[in-house]
Amino acid sequence: KFKQQVGEEEEDGNLWIGYCAFHLGDYKRALEEYEALTKQPTCNPDVWVNLACTYFFLGMYTQAEQAALKAPKSGLQNRLLFHLAHKFSDEKKLMSSHQNLQDVTEDQLSLASIHYMRSHYQEAIDIYKRILLDNREYLALNVYVALCYYKLDYYDVSQEVLAVYLQQVPDSTIALNLKACNHFRLFNGKAAEAELKNLTDSASSSFEFGKELIKHNLVVFRGGEGALQVLPPLVDVIPEARLNLVIYYLQQDDVQEAYNLIKDLEPTAPQEYILKGVVNAALGQEMGSRDHLKIAQQFFQLVGESASECDTIPGRQCMSSCFFLLRQFPNVLIYLNSIKSYFYNNDTFNFNYAQAKAAMGNFSEAEEVFLLIQSEKIKSDFVYLSWLARCYIMNKKPQLAWKLYLKMETSADSFNLLQLIANDCYKMxxxxxxxxxxxxxxxxxxxxxxxxxxxxxxxxxxxxxxxxxxxxxxxxxxxxxxxxxxxxxxxxxxxxxxxxxxxxxxxx
Known part of the structure; x- marks a missing residue:
């Protein structure tokens, strides 16, 4: 740039400026340089693939494909087309580019990243480990391996692998962020936030994506605090932002907003299927819509029966939810019993577990589990009050059911509870x-x-x-x-x- 300013034109100077801008993450500046170069009659044909890569990083995938196809065939062009096929969900083109991959490091890394994005984490780990065996100096691959272990819920293993990289690069934005996420899963939001404290001050302007990621994760670590300020602008930037905003709306009981945000999302990962199932279940119950409940049940079944999820905790939760919606409570209990040791103090789990117990006539055990629940929100829910009243009556404690009624304010719910007490006590x-x-x-x-x-x-x-x-x-x-x-x-x-x-x- 200096030589240009003083009138000394350097051969390939613009190409180098584009290259530097790209690798600094300044994709708009790189785009200006590469687009200008393509308009020159003496343009080097390789510029087209550089331009295509820049379009790709700016999220302009159609333009990226058009530019890539003007470039001569090369390994970089094939890798780019491979990733574009994944973005466009074009299986035919994906397999075609896959077959053109060679057993060289760049191609194998590209394949590993596609495995990662398609939730094939173990396959990605296998490739990274194979490359690391021959290239110990490729330290950053440890971060990728740690990311895969994080996605597989092996948070402690992820921490161990990550430590190898952090010893050498202690101020890495991505690595420290992942360490914080592991702390969030292993401990709590406070521990995670403490890990991010150094990063919030030090992230440089060249790591704008890092800042956005940290802002997003801080909302999660703080239990949704600041969600409406931070998450909406990030919905199309960070994939998880949309899902976390949906979760926030669900926590605020704004089911319709949650549904509006997720209804057009085509789920590809288990978390997306699960969240779509939860939203449809909540909306179905709120509106009394059998269609939404049916959709929810199908999403839960799809995840719970999939080979990759059937033996995970979320997979078993999905199967229990599927059978809950089908009112097949013996099956609900089979799945909930298999994971209850992980959820002893979880109010939502205990709420569902107690309902299933009561539906099976195990009123004594159901009462014990209902009384473990601490959440005031659940304890004021009519479903909770009516089931607990029924348990009291079936367990020969009608005076406790009557006390529940006396604590309620006059409403349609208190009228319904009276009917339940009147009829159940009569039967008993x-x-x-x-x-x-x-x-x-x-x-x-x-x-x-x-x-x-x-x-x-x-x-x-x-x-x-x-x-x-x-x-x-x-x-x-x-x-x-x-x-x-x-x-x-x-x-x-x-x-x-x-x-x-x-x-x-x-x-x-």
């Missing part, structure tokens, strides 16, 4: 709490069925007193409940009860 011959529930229902709604339920329950309490299975003092409250109803049958029932009370010296 816990007539006193059934009568109390039917009494409130009758006052809220004049449906004659509630009077019939109350009448039956009050007579049931009287029977229990006669059999010595209920305290005689309860009769006073039963009479009070009956008298609150303006029904012609009340008088006769009250008379019979009072007559017995008098004969047995029970004060009413």
């Amino acid at each position: 011959r816990q007539f006193y709490y059934s009568a109390k529930a039917f009494d409130v229902l009758e006052r809220l709604d004049s449906n004659p069925e509630y009077w019939e339920g109350k009448r039956g329950a009050c007579v049931g309490v009287f029977q229990m007193i006669l059999a010595g299975r209920e305290a005689k003092e309860t009769l006073r409250e039963v009479l009070h409940l009956l008298k609150s109803t303006g029904n012609s049958q009340v008088e006769y029932i009250v008379r019979v009860m009072k007559k017995w009370a008098k004969e047995n010296r029970v004060p009413v």
Whole structure:
């Protein structure tokens, strides 16, 4: 550039400026140089492949392919076309370029990266390790191997491999970021953030992509804090940004926004299939849509039955979710039992596990698991309250179910819980709490069925007193409940009860 400014034209000077700009990550500057060179009559044909690579790094894949096809055949051209075929999901072209690969380091690295992007992590590791055997000095390959182990959930192995590189290059943006991600998986967000602290200050302007990646990961490490400021501009820059924004919307109960963001995404990786399944399940339950629930069930089944995921924890979670939506609870429990040791204190896991136990009639175990849950959000959910109430009733603790109702504010949910308590207690011959529930229902709604339920329950309490299975003092409250109803049958029932009370010296 200096020589150009002082009027000394260097042969291939522009080519070198383009080359330097490209390798500094300044792709727009490189693009200007290469495009100018292609317009010259004496243009070296190899410039076309350099221009194509620049287009590729700018995300201009169609232009990249057009420029690459104008270049003479070479290893670099084939590698670029190989990657473009992957971007375009063109299997035919992908296989054609694959067959043209040679057993040379650059081609093998290219193949390994395609394996990585297609989630074939073990195949990528095999190639990297083979190259490392002959080329110990290729230190950066350790980062790639560590990335693969991270994707396979072997976070501790990833750390060990990464340490080899960090000893030599302690300030690497990518390596330190990966180390932080491993800490996030092995420990928690605080430990991960501590690893990134040095990077947030030191990332230079030539590593703009590094800064964006760090910003993105800090949102994840902080449990979604700042998601709406940081993630939307990165949705088409960092693949995970879209998925993490979807997760954020789900955590905020904004299911529709989550669905809008993911509905057009064609899933390729297991995480994408799982997230699409979760969003469809949430939307299906919110809208009462069988179609969305069916789509969710199919996504979960696809992941859970795939060869690569069937024995992983997410794979088994998917199968349990699939069977949950199909209401096949014996199968749900088979899968949840196989992974429960990993989720002892996980509220969401315990919520699903307890529901499956209760659906199978294991009410005693279900109650224990429901009571492990700490999340206030889950504990105020009607599904939680109704299942726990049913467990209490089935485990002969109706007074605890009644307490759950008393803590609720008057609403459609509290009305539904009353109906559950009234009917379940009646079935379980816990007539006193059934009568109390039917009494409130009758006052809220004049449906004659509630009077019939109350009448039956009050007579049931009287029977229990006669059999010595209920305290005689309860009769006073039963009479009070009956008298609150303006029904012609009340008088006769009250008379019979009072007559017995008098004969047995029970004060009413």
